[in-house]
Amino acid sequence: MTHHLTRRRFLQISAATAAASALPLRAAEPFTLWGPPVTPTVLLAVAAEMGEARKIRPFTVKSWQSPDMLRAGLLNKSIEISIVPSYVAANLRAQGQPVLLHNIMTRGLLAVMSKAGTISDLGGLAEKNLVMPFKNDMPDIVLQILAKKHGINLENRITYTATPPEAVTFFLQKDYPNALLPEPLASA
Template sequence: MSGSRERTPLLSRRSFVASLPLAVAGLRSRAWAAEPLTIWGPPATPSVIAAQAIASGALASISPSVSFKTWKSPDEMRAGLSSGTMTAVIVPTYAAANLYNRGLAVRLVNVLTDGLLYVVAPGGTVARVADLKGRRVAVPFRNDMPDYIFRRMLADASLTADDMTIDYSGTPIEAVQMLLAGRVDAALLSEPAASVAIVRASLSLKTFERAIDCQTALAVSTGRPVIPQAGLAVTDVFVRRYGEPAIAAVQSAFEQAVQAVTRDPSAAASATAAMLELPRPMIERSIPFSKLVARAASAARSDLVALFDVLARQDPRIIGGRQPDDRFYAI
C-alpha cells in the first residue's frame, strides 16, 4: 500500500508533464480564435462575397470579431500584405503570384470571379477591339491587371497602344467620370464601375453599353472564356493566428456566400452595401455581370496558369518571373 502511495505522485507528475503540450496548444488555439479578423478587398463586386460571408455569421467559427475594410489602390494592397497589416485580402490573382514568387508568404485560397471587365462605350459606337483604333480610351490602374489585360487584347487584334490614345486614371470611378464628360470615347471598367457608368448615362438620356466583354476577347490568347481575375489571398500570419483549418473554413463560408449573392442580388446588396461603402442599387445591378464564383485555387489552377502564361508573355516580371509552385495554391 505504501509503495502504491509513493508511485501515485510520480505518475501524476508524468501525466501532467505529458499533457502540457496539449494544454498549451488548447490555450493557443483559444487565443487565436479570440483574435479579430479583418478581410480586405477592393471596391469591386468580388468583395460582396466576403461581406456576405461576414454578414451571415458564417465566419464566426474562425473569430468572434470579423470585419471588412476596403483597400483603395493596388499600392495600398501591396503595402498592407508586405508589412503584415493585411492578412486576408481579395487581390488580383497575378498580384498574389507576383508577391509569392518574390518570397512573401502569400497563398491563394480561391478565385472569386471568372471576369468582370468590360469596355463601356456609347451605344453602337464600338463592337469589337479593332473598333478602338483611333479612339480615346480611359484605362484605370496603369501597369496593373486591367492595363495588362487590355494590352493583350490589343495585341490579339493586331493593335498596340500607339494605335489609340490611352488616358490612364487612378481609379475606375475617375474613368467613369471621363467617359460621362465626353473626354474619352470608351472606358475599360470592372464591375460595379461599368454599371455605374451605364446608369449615370441613362440619367442624362444617354445610352452606354458593355460594348466588349473582355473575358471573351482574351479567350483568343488563353483559349478559355474566363479570366480568373481576383481571389482571396492569406499570409502566414493568418495561419499562425487562426490555424491551417481556418483556410478551409473561409472557403466553405465563401462558397455559401456566393450562392446567397447570386440567388438574391437585392438582399445581398442590402446586407453588404454599408460594409463596402458602395450604393446598394449599383451592387445589385453589377452582380449579374460579375461572373462571381468561389472556386478553390487548386480547382481553378488550369485557368490561373493560362492567365499567368498570357501575362508573362508580355513581361515575366508581372507574375514574379515564373509560374508559382504547388504551395501557392492554399486549398
C-alpha cells in the same frame, strides 16, 4: 477505381489539417478582409454584416484603393488577408513571401463600356479613346497584351486614372467614348 496518395497531396492535407486545428484558438479574434473596390469586396462586406460567417468569427471588410496600396500592405503586414489579382500573388510568392492562394476568379469582373453602342470585340476599340484605371497594372497589362496580339495600337489612346471610380467620372463627364471598368461600377 484506385486512389493513390502522393507525397505532395499528403503534405497538402497535413498542412491544411494543422492550420485548421489552430482555428478554434483564434475563432474569437476579429480580423479584416481586404479587397479592391469591386463586386467581390462588396459581397464580402455584405457577408460581414449579414452573413452566417460573422457568427462563427467576426470580421470587417476594407478596400485598398490601388495595387500599390495592396502591395505595400501585404509586404508590411498591415494587410494579412486580401482579394488580390493573381499576378500580384505570383509576384509576391516569387519574391519569397508566404502567400497562400485559395481561389482565382476569372470571368465577369471587367466590362468595356461605350457611349456609341456595344463593342463586341477588341477591334471595336481601334482608333478610339479609352479611359481606365491602373496604368501598368491589371487590367492594363492584359489589355495591352491582347491589343498587341490582335494588331491594335492603343498608344496615346488610353487615359489612365488612379482608381476605378475616377475612371467612371471621366467616362461620364468628359469626352471619353469608352471605358474599361470593373464591376459593380460597370453595371451601376
